[in-house]
Amino acid sequence: MTRPTPDSVVASPATRPGPAAVTRKRSPARGAGLRTPRWVGWLFVAPALAVYAVFVLRPIALTIQYSMYRWDGIGPSTWAGLGNYVKVFTDPDLFATILNAVKLIVFFSAIPVVLGLAIASTIRRIATSRLALVARTVLFLPQVIPLVAAGIAWSWLLSSSGLVNQLLTYVGLGGVARAWLGDFSTALPAVGVIGAWVLLGLCTILLLSGMSKIDPALYEAARMDGAGPLREFVSITVPSLRQEIGVCVTVTVIAALASFDIVYVSTQGGPGNATMVPGLEIYYLAFSERQVGMASALAVVLMVLVILVALPIQWLTRDRTS
Amino acid sequence: MPRRTRWNRAALAVVMGGTLAAGCGAPGGDAPRPEDTGASLSAAPTCGTEPVTLNAYIETGFPLPKELSTEFSKQYPNVKWNIREDQFAVITQNAPRVLADDPPDLMRLPQVSELVKNNLLKNLDGYAKAFGWDSWPASQLEQMRMTPGGKTRGEGSLYAMGLNFSMTGVFYNKKLAEKIGMSSPPATLAELDDVLAKAKSAGITPIAQFNGGATGGLAFPLQDLMAAYGPPGPINDWIYQKPGATIDTPTNLQATRHLEKWIKAGYFWKDVNAVDYATMMSRFIKGDGLFMFNGDWESGNLDKQMPGDVGFFLMPPAQQGGKQAAMSAPLTFGISSRAKNADCAAFFLNWVATNPKAREIGVKVGGSHPMGPADAPMPEVGKDTVTASTLAAGAKIAEDNGAMDFIANATGAIYAKSWTPQLQKLVAGQQTPEGLLKSVQSDYESQVKGS
Known part of the structure; x- marks a missing residue:
């Protein structure tokens, strides 16, 4: 992005006297000895830092520590070194859970973002009509419904006598009808569809709000140059939404990799291990198999995986103009 | 500026490190609980006459334990109940932690071997002798017996009791x-x-x-x-x-x-x-x-x-x-090794198996065969009911071992x-x-x- 947007021209810090300039002017008068000691700043940060350390950093550190032990959660533990990690990557069942999570990215991330872009630009075109308001509300509704309720509702819809199969039979596709969540080949995609339904609204709203910031003059100029709606979308809308798309992709990819609730409610990882994802496997390992060490190791692997995937997305979608 | 930043980072690291160090040392540091050997008792325990509140942790969706507790309080008014309910899956996942941290007097249990390994359950051998549970058909209690240390199930000391046994x-x-x-x-x-x-x-x-x-x-x-x-x-x-x-x-x-x-x-x-x-x-x-x-x-x-x-x-x-x-399988209930009212809880378990009214509730509400001696009186049930045929099936299984x-x-x-x-x-x-x-x-x- 080399084109200067109106935003970057106005807000560019170099052209405006910033707080730094003000301080510089004032400081000689106060003298070096009277300057507030630097540690005072720490006092302000301390409460938040303490909470962060106790409730975020400490659990992470403990998880990493537990991952090096064999421990049932109650009794004495024995040192296992990196043995648990070796098992995460060599046990086909455990590794398959990670692959399933990666497959879910298509449904949780690709579909909501692509579809969300399309829907958002459609809504934007009809922004003044009442239909736009209704569409926005309906699309955002899944975000408001608790995921557990959504999972239960969808497992009814997708059951062998559910609405989905009734509709299929009605239009003469009865042969395709099946227990979508109980079939080895369709269970994971079916779970993915539930996730896509939940996340589509979030992406649409995010992208819509991003679109409202785009300068209408750009569209006018493009139209004068003879650009059609598609050209406008590709050349103006999508590039201007770089950061919003970045947020959407990051949030949804993390939702896919760390998915738990939808899977737990709709299939519990079955049939077979067709929909087993790391989040659910960690839970089973820790609370049903009582292998706290293994569970922690898988959790650490999942955390590293999320960071490895999320950081490049952040980097790719960063606004390079500033 | 760069030096300052580095110094600040070092300070931050020290502070954070200090917080984290609190969690160091191998996990599961609590001293291993002593193994309970189920010392023999001089007389069968009772709930006494002083007010007692029994803490129970039971499975939700099954009315039997609650009905039994109500009847028990009717017969022994000094006993009050504090009952907590959860789904069986939740109980299964929480059993070790609950027994270790917040020991109930009576708890619905999943498979007991992992709990015995950590010495979380009271050894009931003393009660079994005092109440004469060892003279009941052995198969009723077999599944709740464990060898020392929880290695093998089916033999050894008794670590739980059933409210009835299902078929x-x-x-x-x-x-x-x-x-x-x-x-x-x-x-x-x-x-x-x-x-x-x-x-x-x-x-x-x-x-x-x-x-x-x-x-x-x-x-x-x-x-x-x-x-x-x-x-x-x-x-x-x-x-x-x-x-x-x-x-x-x-x-x-x-x-x-x-x-x-x-x-x-x-x-x-x-x-x-x-x-x-x-x-x-x-x-x-x-x-x-x-x-x-x-x-x-x-x-x-x-x-x-x-x-x-x-x-x-x-x-x-x-x-x-x-x-x-x-x-x-018996509808398994155990007593925490750190329960406050273990004697009263054991007395209740014995009452469930031997009191005629309790046995009747066990069959009518629970639908399953009560625990207890082979010749204990059986409550009457309607002839054409499923309950009658499941009870008869229970007798046939006992005969065929x-x-x-x-x-x-x-x-x-x-x-x-x-x-x-x-x-x-x-x-x-x-x-x-x-x-x-x-x-x-x-x-x-x-x-x-x-x-």
């Missing part, structure tokens, strides 16, 4: 049975196969069963088939983790092949891999399905929902007149992580009977070794 078998819809001309329950496996085929060709789903989510209900017919083909002893040895026990035996293979034959013949619902327990029950009650492999905890419910229309029989043997076996624990109880994780996915794969045609038994056995070995 599994085959329920059938009498109306549908009449339609296909089944006048009496099948007496052999071959006869059962015949009826199944007849039902199928009459357009009736032969077997109502669940196999969805994390609970593979085909384990019910599978274990019944195992007991039809072979003796129950080796199956129990496997469940009790006796050294060298294996599930991968020739008769069990025959049984698994038989189950596969049923699957391939379409005797189960097509969507059985998506059917959970509640769905199975509602479909069976609506009349979808001739047979249902389930337990007598549903007899009371079925007597109410489809009065007079449901029958029950034990899994028929492979040969005419052969011995019969069934999964039978055919009680088995459930193959899903062999280890804490074997059901959700092994039987269920394997049975779901068998339904989908992605696993062979040979492969199924081999997989389960290898999971079992790693779990027994790992725990």
Whole structure:
């Protein structure tokens, strides 16, 4: 992005006297000895830092520590070194859970973002009509419904006598009808569809709000140059939404990799291990198999995986103009 | 500026490191609890006359423990109850932590071996002697016995008690049975196969069963088939983790092949891999399905929902007149090793098994056979009820010494992580009977070794 947007021209810090300039002017008068000691700043940060350390950093550190032990959660533990990690990557069942999570990215991330872009630009075109308001509300509704309720509702819809199969039979596709969540080949995609339904609204709203910031003059100029709606979308809308798309992709990819609730409610990882994802496997390992060490190791692997995937997305979608 | 930043970073690291260091040292540092040896008592304990509040942690959805506690307080007014309820899955996951941190006097328990290993349960040998529980039929208490250290189940000291013991078998819809001309329950496996085929060709789903989510209900017919083909002893040895026990035996293979034959013949619902327990029950009650492999905890419910229309029989043997076996398990309750009112809790458990009123509640509300001496008075039940036939089946199993624990109880994780996915794969045609038994056995070995 080399084109200067109106935003970057106005807000560019170099052209405006910033707080730094003000301080510089004032400081000689106060003298070096009277300057507030630097540690005072720490006092302000301390409460938040303490909470962060106790409730975020400490659990992470403990998880990493537990991952090096064999421990049932109650009794004495024995040192296992990196043995648990070796098992995460060599046990086909455990590794398959990670692959399933990666497959879910298509449904949780690709579909909501692509579809969300399309829907958002459609809504934007009809922004003044009442239909736009209704569409926005309906699309955002899944975000408001608790995921557990959504999972239960969808497992009814997708059951062998559910609405989905009734509709299929009605239009003469009865042969395709099946227990979508109980079939080895369709269970994971079916779970993915539930996730896509939940996340589509979030992406649409995010992208819509991003679109409202785009300068209408750009569209006018493009139209004068003879650009059609598609050209406008590709050349103006999508590039201007770089950061919003970045947020959407990051949030949804993390939702896919760390998915738990939808899977737990709709299939519990079955049939077979067709929909087993790391989040659910960690839970089973820790609370049903009582292998706290293994569970922690898988959790650490999942955390590293999320960071490895999320950081490049952040980097790719960063606004390079500033 | 760069130096300052570095200094600040160092300070931050020290502060953070200090917070984190609080969690160092190997996990599970609490000193190992002393092993309880169940010292003998001079007299049978009672609840005394002082006010006592018993803390109980029970399974939600089953009214029996609550009804018993109400009746108990009526007879012993100094005893009050503080009852906490959760789903069984929640209890299973929380059992060790609850017993360690917030010890209840009485708690509904999953399989006890992992809890005994950590010395979380009170050894009940002293009570058993004082109350005379050791003179009851041994099979009633066998599943709750553990050798020292929790290595093998089925023998050793007593660590829990039952409120009653349940019996599994085959329920059938009498109306549908009449339609296909089944006048009496099948007496052999071959006869059962015949009826199944007849039902199928009459357009009736032969077997109502669940196999969805994390609970593979085909384990019910599978274990019944195992007991039809072979003796129950080796199956129990496997469940009790006796050294060298294996599930991968020739008769069990025959049984698994038989189950596969049923699957391939379409005797189960097509969507059985998506059917959970509640769905199975509602479909069976609506009349979808001739047979249902389930337990007598549903007899009371079925007597109410489809009065007079449901029958029950034990899994028929492979040969005419052969011995019969069934999964039978006590409704297990234990006392925390750190319980405040252990004596009163034990007195309650003894009362449940011996008090006539309590036994009556046990049968009427719980639908299962009460614990207690073989000659204890049995409450009367209506002749045509399912409850009557499940109680009679209980007597037959006792006679044939055919009680088995459930193959899903062999280890804490074997059901959700092994039987269920394997049975779901068998339904989908992605696993062979040979492969199924081999997989389960290898999971079992790693779990027994790992725990």
